[in-house]
Amino acid sequence: MSELKVLISRQKIAKRVSELGAQITKDYAGQAVILVGVLKGATIFLSDLARQVHLDATFDFIGVSSYGNRPTPTQELKSGWDSTGEVKLTKDVDQTIKDKNIILVEDILDTGLTMTYLKRLLQARQPKSLKVATLLDKPSRRKLPLEGDYVGFKIPDEFVVGYGLDYAEKYRNISDICVVPRK
Ligand code: IMP
Ligand code: MG
Numbered sequence: 001m002s003e004l005k006v007l008i009s010r011q012k013i014a015k016r017v018s019e020l021g022a023q024i025t026k027d028y029a030g031q032a033v034i035l036v037g038v039l040k041g042a043t044i045f046l047s048d049l050a051r052q053v054h055l056d057a058t059f060d061f062i063g064v065s066s067y068g069n070r071p072t073p074t075q076e077l078k079s080g081w082d083s084t085g086e087v088k089l090t091k092d093v094d095q096t097i098k099d100k101n102i103i104l105v106e107d108i109l110d111t112g113l114t115m116t117y118l119k120r121l122l123q124a125r126q127p128k129s130l131k132v133a134t135l136l137d138k139p140s141r142r143k144l145p146l147e148g149d150y151v152g153f154k155i156p157d158e159f160v161v162g163y164g165l166d167y168a169e170k171y172r173n174i175s176d177i178c179v180v181p182r183k
Contacts, residue, residue, distance in 0.1 A: 004171070004178035007160060008153055013135075013177065016152045017045070020133060021052020023150060024103065032056040033101045035133075036093055038118065039063040040172070041107030044164035045135045045152075049105065062104075063091030064114055087117040102127045103150075107164050108136040112146035119146075136160065136177070158182075 024033070032055065037046035039061050050057060064087050102122060109115055115132060123130055133150035140157050159182065161167045162174035171178070 004161065004174070004180060006176045007155065007158065007179045008177040010163075010175040013152070013163060014048070017048045017135075018052045020150045020152060021049055021054075024049075024133070025052075025054045028055055028101060031101055032058075033103055034058050034060055034095075034097065035103050035105050036060045036062055036122075037105045038107070038114070039091060041164045041166065042105045042135075044172070045107060046105045049133065060093045060095060061091065062089070062093050062118065064088065064118065065090050066114070087114055089121070093122075097122060097125050097127045099126070099128045101129045102131070104130070104132045106132065106134045106148075108138065108160070109134045109146065109148055109151075110138050110141045112142045112144040115148075116144045116146055135163070136165075153177075 033053070035046055035050055035053070035057055037043055037059065040063075043061075046059065050059065066087050104115070104118055104122070106115060109132075115134075119130060119132070131149040132146075134148040135152040137148055137151045137154045138157055139154060158179045159167070160177050160179055161171035162177045164172050165177070166172045167180055
């Protein structure tokens with residue numbers, strides 16, 4: 001892989017994550033929350049965010065994969081992946097969420113298809129509340145109208161890796177968010 005360029009430094013990420021945690025702590029004061037991370041990209045964001053949320057908080061995880069013809073990593077890099085919108089659940093949460101405060105924690109909102117599917121799925125189980133925290137947001141790519149309730153950074157239409165985000169499963173363990181050059 002050619003040079004990765006830092007888009008958002010680890011220091012900026014840490015500052016913003018602590019602001020989001022403070023906001024969540026304030027919004028849910030006196031209540032319990034379940035942070036539901038979307039595997040695998042959100043795991044690092046969830047682990048940092050959770051430590052900035054000073055509430056009675058527990059974790060859960062949900063896994064999805066998209067149907068359709070997956071592009072090669074090179075195609076994905078060039079034009080992103082316009083999935084068909086059909087999302088398959090690969091791992092459900094481990095508990096009932098009825099009457100609970102749920103915060104879905106995601107790495108990035110892109111077309112919005114994944115999160116729209118997940119919100120619909122969980123909303124049907126009648127949680128007390130359901131909100132979305134996302135580290136990154138690429139609003140210019142949206143196909144379905146969807147907004148995060150807690151958004152770390154809005155970014156342009158670039159392919160990014162690091163801090164949980166991958167390119168062909170690699171680079172999740174980089175501490176900064178970096179742009180993969182499209183060349
Ligand atoms: P959506 O359904 O198009 O909103 O897809 C969101 C998912 O696409 C994210 O959870 C990521 O797994 C993936 N994704 C979108 N943009 C990027 C990117 O720039 N880098 C890495 N993964 C991305
Ligand atoms: Mg993801």
